[in-house]
Each structure stands twice: as C-alpha cells, then as structure tokens.
Amino acid sequence: xxxxxxxxxxxxxxxxRISILNCDYTNSMFDYFLWYKKYPAEGPTFLISIxxxxxxxxxxxxxxxxxxxxxxxxxxxVPSQPGDxxxxxxxxxxGSRLTFGEGTQLTVNP
Amino acid sequence: xxxxxxxxxYKITEKSQAVAFWxxxxxxxxxxxxxxxxxxxxxxxxxxxxxxxxxxxSQLPKDRFSxxxxxxxxxxxxxxxxxxxxxxxYLCASSFGKDRKAFFGQGTRLTVV
Numbered sequence: 001x002x003x004x005x006x007x008x009x010x011x012x013x014x015x016x017r018i019s020i021l022n023c024d025y026t027n028s029m030f031d032y033f034l035w036y037k038k039y040p041a042e043g044p045t046f047l048i049s050i051x052x053x054x055x056x057x058x059x060x061x062x063x064x065x066x067x068x069x070x071x072x073x074x075x076x077x078v079p080s081q082p083g084d085x086x087x088x089x090x091x092x093x094x095g096s097r098l099t100f101g102e103g104t105q106l107t108v109n110p
Numbered sequence: 111x112x113x114x115x116x117x118x119x120y121k122i123t124e125k126s127q128a129v130a131f132w133x134x135x136x137x138x139x140x141x142x143x144x145x146x147x148x149x150x151x152x153x154x155x156x157x158x159x160x161x162x163x164x165x166x167x168s169q170l171p172k173d174r175f176s177x178x179x180x181x182x183x184x185x186x187x188x189x190x191x192x193x194x195x196x197x198x199x200y201l202c203a204s205s206f207g208k209d210r211k212a213f214f215g216q217g218t219r220l221t222v223v
Contacts, residue, residue: 004152032210043114043201043214044153089152093210096141097166100152 003027004092006101014109019077021104023090026071030092030099035064035075038087038103047088048075080108112136114215116202122221128190131218134183135204143212144177144187145201153201159185192222 005024013019021035031052036044050057050064050073057064063076077084085108091098115134123129135142140161145153156175158166161182170177174193179185189196199219203212 006152009150034211036214041217041219043116043203043217046211046213049211091152096160096205096210097155097158098143098153098210098212100154102150102152 004101010105012107016079019080021075029094036089116215126191133202139204141205143203147199
C-alpha cells in the first residue's frame with residue numbers, strides 16, 4: 001500500500017527554467033508534508049515543508065504547493081540550476097513517522 | 111552545524127554474517143529513526159525511538175534485525191544473519207520535539223555478498 005506516490009521517476013529541464021515535481025498521497029490523516037533532496041551516496045537533505053493548514057510555502061527558489069482536496073503537492077524550483085540535479089523525495093506524516101515517495105530524479109542541463 | 115553521525119559509511123559482508131551500524135543523532139533530539147533505502151525506492155522506516163523507547167518497529171524484520179538506544183542518545187542497528195536482500199542504504203535520522211523535520215545522516219551503504 002503506497003500511501004505517497006511520485007509517478008515520475010525522472011525529469012529533465014534546462015538551466016534557468018522551472019522544475020515542477022509532483023507527489024500524490026492517499027492518507028487523509030497526513031497533516032504535514034516535506035521535500036528532501038538526495039545526492040548519490042549521501043543521506044536526504046531537508047528542503048522545504050508545508051502544514052496542511054496552508055496551501056503554499058516559499059523559500060528562495062523553492063515553493064511547495066498543497067492541494068488537499070486533490071491530495072496532491074508539488075515542488076517548484078525557479079530558476080533551476082545544474083546543482084539542483086539530484087533525487088527529490090516527498091514525504092508525509094500524521095504524527096512523527098515519515099512516509100516517503102519513491103523519488104524523482106531531476107536533471108538540470110546547462 | 112550539528113549533524114547526524116553514522117558509521118561505517120560503507121560495509122561489505124558475507125551472507126550469514128553479523129553486521130552492525132552506529133548512529134549518533136543531533137544533540138538534544140529525542141526522536142531517532144532507522145530507515146532502509148533500496149536503490150530506486152524511497153526510504154522505508156525500520157524502527158523509531160522516542161528517547162530509549164521503541165515507538166514503532168512494525169516494519170523491522172525482527173527475526174534478524176535488532177535495534178537499541180540504551181541511554182536514549184546513540185543507537186545501534188544489527189543484522190544477524192545478513193542476507194543478500196539486505197543490501198541497501200541504511201539511514202539514521204533524528205528530530206527534535208514537535209518539530210517534525212527529520213535530519214538524516216550520510217547513511218551506511220551495505221553490500222551483502
């Protein structure tokens with residue numbers, strides 16, 4: 001039972017353009033959502049989060065949008081940079097346990 | 111900046127052998143997690159501690175895996191005996207109080223041969 005799904009295994013964008021990574025969830029009890037970035041052979045690094053009482057949270061080039069009715073969240077990166085190339089995981093929680101999606105490999109081409 | 115420390119970074123072991131991983135969370139973080147990540151998949155929770163108590167080990171294969179956090183600080187995850195399917199990245203994370211952001215260590219890459 002995959003409660004958090006990232007349906008796109010990979011995404012390729014040009015430097016300077018917008019990257020949009022998507023995530024869907026099924027558990028309506030989730031009330032806090034996070035995005036992590038992971039480079040090979042390293043642990044995930046926290047990027048940005050959003051509470052279910054909000055629909056948008058912004059931090060520099062990163063913005064997370066939450067659509068509770070659709071059980072969907074997305075991460076926007078503007079402008080995309082080559083250093084953003086990594087695997088991005090969305091995660092959700094209803095307490096303290098994080099449930100992760102499968103990840104999306106983002107490649108930003110110079 | 112405080113970090114979650116894990117060792118070793120890499121471990122190669124033969125199947126049926128015992129292997130252990132160590133984690134030292136960020137100071138003051140009462141919640142400690144062990145996750146396993148298989149290549150191409152997201153991290154999967156193995157066990158969660160609140161101080162020295164286990165609060166969730168529902169996904170831990172208890173016939174071969176064990177975890178402890180005796181003094182509520184650092185933690186050890188053990189596999190005995192290791193199987194080929196245990197090859198994965200083992201990630202430790204910690205979080206503070208009601209802040210639900212978990213901070214991860216660099217992980218231990220286990221290869222069972």
